[in-house]
Amino acid sequence: MAGKREKNGALVLALVGDLGSGKTAFAQTFAEALGVKDKIKSPTFIIFRKHEIHQREFRFFYHFDVYRIHNEKEILNLGWEEIISNPQNIVLVEWADKIEKILPKNCIKIIFKHLKGDKREMEID
Numbered sequence: 001m002a003g004k005r006e007k008n009g010a011l012v013l014a015l016v017g018d019l020g021s022g023k024t025a026f027a028q029t030f031a032e033a034l035g036v037k038d039k040i041k042s043p044t045f046i047i048f049r050k051h052e053i054h055q056r057e058f059r060f061f062y063h064f065d066v067y068r069i070h071n072e073k074e075i076l077n078l079g080w081e082e083i084i085s086n087p088q089n090i091v092l093v094e095w096a097d098k099i100e101k102i103l104p105k106n107c108i109k110i111i112f113k114h115l116k117g118d119k120r121e122m123e124i125d
Contacts, residue, residue, distance in 0.1 A: 010088075012103065014108065015093060015095070026122070034053045034061055047075070053090070058090050
């Protein structure tokens with residue numbers, strides 16, 4: 001994955017899918033795999049949470065949930081440009097289609113689909 005990002009930017013994962021399609025469960029599992037010690041809760045009402053990780057290449061994991069965002073300016077006012085420009089950051093965005101205009105061109109888009117019952121499907125774009 002690291003090969004897809006620009007030298008001077010964060011690794012950005014853009015999660016897209018309907019409510020209940022598995023975005024938050026993916027975020028929790030992803031953070032755990034990174035070694036995040038905090039309990040990962042969806043930051044729907046506070047927009048994002050920052051977690052420290054201890055890896056050679058990355059230092060911080062940012063978990064954004066932009067479900068409640070009405071326009072991109074709301075995210076830009078939270079320091080978005082600075083966060084995504086730091087190569088020590090991994091940024092995961094739930095409901096990323098709401099801020100598509102300000103996502104880096106080289107972000108990794110993951111589309112979640114809710115199938116029958118408790119089955120989910122993920123497609124990496």
